[in-house]
Amino acid sequence: xxxxxxxxxxxxxxxxxxxxxxxxxxxxxxxxxxxxxxxxxxxxxxxxxxxxxxxxxxxxxxxxxxxxxxxxxxxxxxxxxxxxxxxxxxxxxxxxxxxxxxxxxxxxxxxxxxxxxxxxxxxxxxxxxxxxxxxxxxxxxxxxxxxxxxxxxxxxxxxxxxxxxxxxxxxxxxxxxxxxxxxxxxxxxxxxxxxxxxxxxxxxxxxxxxxxxxxxxxxxxxxxxxxxxxxxxxxxxxxxxxxxxxxxxxxxxxxxxxxxxxxxxxxxxxxxxxxxxxxxxxxxxxxxxxxxxxxxxxxxxxxxxxxxxxxxxxxxxxxxxxxxxxxxxxxxxxxxxxxxxxxxxxxxxxxxxxxxxxxxxxxxxxxxxxxxxxxxxxxxxxxxxxxxxxxxxxxxxxxxxxxxxxxxxxxxxxxxxxxxxx
Numbered sequence: 001x002x003x004x005x006x007x008x009x010x011x012x013x014x015x016x017x018x019x020x021x022x023x024x025x026x027x028x029x030x031x032x033x034x035x036x037x038x039x040x041x042x043x044x045x046x047x048x049x050x051x052x053x054x055x056x057x058x059x060x061x062x063x064x065x066x067x068x069x070x071x072x073x074x075x076x077x078x079x080x081x082x083x084x085x086x087x088x089x090x091x092x093x094x095x096x097x098x099x100x101x102x103x104x105x106x107x108x109x110x111x112x113x114x115x116x117x118x119x120x121x122x123x124x125x126x127x128x129x130x131x132x133x134x135x136x137x138x139x140x141x142x143x144x145x146x147x148x149x150x151x152x153x154x155x156x157x158x159x160x161x162x163x164x165x166x167x168x169x170x171x172x173x174x175x176x177x178x179x180x181x182x183x184x185x186x187x188x189x190x191x192x193x194x195x196x197x198x199x200x201x202x203x204x205x206x207x208x209x210x211x212x213x214x215x216x217x218x219x220x221x222x223x224x225x226x227x228x229x230x231x232x233x234x235x236x237x238x239x240x241x242x243x244x245x246x247x248x249x250x251x252x253x254x255x256x257x258x259x260x261x262x263x264x265x266x267x268x269x270x271x272x273x274x275x276x277x278x279x280x281x282x283x284x285x286x287x288x289x290x291x292x293x294x295x296x297x298x299x300x301x302x303x304x305x306x307x308x309x310x311x312x313x314x315x316x317x318x319x320x321x322x323x324x325x326x327x328x329x330x331x332x333x334x335x336x337x338x339x340x341x342x343x344x345x346x347x348x349x350x351x352x353x354x355x356x357x358x359x360x361x362x363x364x365x366x367x368x369x370x371x372x373x374x375x376x377x378x379x380x381x382x383x384x385x386x387x388x389x390x391x392x393x394x395x396x397x398x399x400x401x402x403x404x405x406x407x408x409x410x411x412x413x414x415x416x417x418x419x420x421x422x
Contacts, residue, residue: 027316034345035051035199035202035203035206036199037341037344037345038050038051038202038341039051039198039199039202041337041340041341041344042196042202042337043196043198045337045340047333047334047337048193048196048201048202048205049333049334049337050334050337050338050341051201051202051203051205051206052193052205052209053189053190053193053205053206053208053209053212054209055205055209055326055334056205056206056208056209056210057209057212057213057214058326058329059209059319059322059323059325059326060209060210060214060218060322061215061218061283061284061322061326062321062322062323062325062326062329063318063319063321063322063323063325064215064217064218064221064276064279064283064318064322065090065276065277065279065280065284065293065296065300066276066296066299066300066303066317066318066321066322066325067221067225067276067300067303067314067315067318067319067322068221068224068272068273068275068276068279068300069086069087069090069272069273069276069296069297069299069300069301069303070300070301070302070303070304070307070314070317070318071224071225071228071272071300071304071311071314072086072089072117072121072268072269072270072271072272072273072276072300073086073269073300073301073304074228074304074307074309074310074311074314075228075232075241075265075266075268075269075272076121076265076266076268076269077245077304077309077408077409077412077413078232078241078242078245078265078309078409079241079242079244079245079261079262079264079265079266080244080245080246080248080262080409080411080412080413080414080416081124081125081128081129081135081245081262081265081266081269081412081413082135082136082139082412082413083121083124083135083139083266083269083270084135084136084139084140084143084298084301085120085124085138085139085140085141085142085143085146086139086269086273086297086298086300086301087143087293087295087296087297087298088120088139088142088143088144088145088146088147088297089116089117089120089121089124089142089146089269089270089273089274089277089297090117090273090274090276090277090280090293090296090297091146091147091150091277091292091293092113092116092117092119092120092146092150092270092274092277093113093114093116093117093273093274093275093276093277093278093280093281094113094150094277094278094280094281094288094289094292094293095116095150095153095154095171095277095281095288096109096112096113096115096116096117096274096278097109097110097112097113097116097174097274097277097278097279097281097282097288098171098174098278098281098282098287098288099112099157099171099288100112100113101174101175101278101281101282102171102172102173102174102287105175106174106175106176106177106282107177109174109278109281109282110177110217110275110278110282112278113274113275113277113278113279113281113282114271114272114274114275114278115271115274116274116277117270117271117272117273117274117275117276117277118267118268118270118271118274119270120142120146120270120273120274121266121267121268121269121270121271121273122263122266122267122270123142124138124139124142124266124269124270125262125263125266125267127141128266128415129259129262129263129266129416130259132415132417134415135413136413143297147290150288150290151169151290154169154170154171154288154290155169158170158171158172169289169290170287170288170289170290171281171287171288171289172287173286173287174281174282174286174287175286176282176283176286177215177216177217177282177283178216179213179214179215179216180213180214180215180216180219181211181212181213181214182211182212185211185212186208186211186212186213189204189205189207189208189211189212190208192204193205193208215279215283217275217279217282217283220275221275221279224272224275225311225314225315226311228311229311229312232311240256240261241261241264241265242409243256244256244258244261244262244265244411244416245409245410245411245412246409246410246411247410247411248411248414248416249416249420252418252419258416258418259418262416273297273300276296276297276300277292277293280292280293280296295392299321299325299391299392299395300318302317302321302395302398303317303318303320303321304317305317305406305408306320306398308405308406308407309407309408309409317398320394320398321391321394321395321398324390324391324394325390325391327387327390328384328387328388328390332381332382332384332387333381335382335386335387335390336376336379336380336381336382339372339373339375339376339382340372340373340376342372343368343369343370343372343373343376344369346365346366346368346369346372347365347366347369349362349365350362350363350365350366350369353365
């Protein structure tokens with residue numbers, strides 16, 4: 001007699017679906033394949049703008065605020081606190097960074113920007129950790145409160161600095177931070193890039209963008225990503241902090257002060273977001289202005305989710321979004337060439353999905369590839385509004401594509417009360 005708990009026997013020919021894990025060798029192979037594809041298309045079209053050193057430098061500059069905002073989200077959510085208030089904390093960083101950068105020097109401005117963001121993080125920690133307010137509600141409140149305060153104080157404080165370049169919604173310009181370059185290397189790479197040799201010139205252009213005339217903040221941001229990985233995954237401190245985001249009740253039972261680690265993580269989260277804001281007001285533009293962040297805090301969260309709450313994945317996501325964001329600052333023909341590159345990539349993806357017998361995604365990929373090919377063949381350029389919208393469209397597409405493999409911390413966003421497991 002069959003019962004409700006009986007299981008249906010598996011057919012002899014059935015086998016569990018094979019799961020493909022993305023490892024670093026696979027990532028490097030994908031990067032090499034993408035570079036080869038870009039070089040082939042550049043040779044065919046005569047447009048090498050996507051791998052030009054100027055394009056890479058612009059992409060790095062656009063990636064820094066996204067990466068630092070995403071790193072702030074990573075610290076906070078690894079401790080179990082959702083922080084969508086990163087946008088507001090970035091605004092605090094832009095205002096405090098420009099203010100201190102103008103009155104003292106840009107190095108003090110960087111520290112002041114981090115301090116301003118950390119204050120926003122402290123506010124978020126008090127509201128969510130101590131008082132147990134819903135994390136999303138608190139984040140939305142911070143995104144409304146801090147920009148309003150900064151705009152109000154800016155109009156009052158800088159009204160007497162009009163002669164120094166300030167306005168109703170803008171601060172006076174601060175001094176620039178130094179750039180880093182390797183002497184003697186840039187002319188050699190520029191010579192190779194100018195010859196437009198297949199693949200070699202593209203590699204030279206990328207190398208030139210990575211090592212030539214970089215802002216010191218870019219180097220600091222890269223060091224913070226590496227340092228965060230070692231702190232969170234290679235130390236006892238990091239293990240305790242991550243345990244608060246996975247199972248705070250179990251962490252408390254082992255003697256971990258959950259509140260303390262959540263406070264540390266959220267304040268650090270605000271400091272990273274403040275550094276992202278200070279970069280915008282001290283490096284990207286040298287002054288504070290209303291609306292300066294332009295949603296980069298939310299894109300940073302998207303980069304963190306794309307990276308599966310890991311620093312390495314976050315760096316790749318920030319690089320992708322920074323690259324698309326920088327396209328609007330460069331030659332519009334680069335975006336037109338990008339259409340055919342994405343079309344070829346989608347066609348390859350369709351073949352891969354067909355090989356894995358996932359015919360619906362394969363059909364969608366081949367339809368998208370065909371549509372992009374027709375778009376490229378029937379037009380000579382991409383309209384400016386579409387170029388401006390590219391980073392936001394890419395954000396949505398990437399999150400939709402990556403949603404199947406995401407694994408957030410188990411207690412992320414949950415309200416925790418001390419002793420609740422007793």
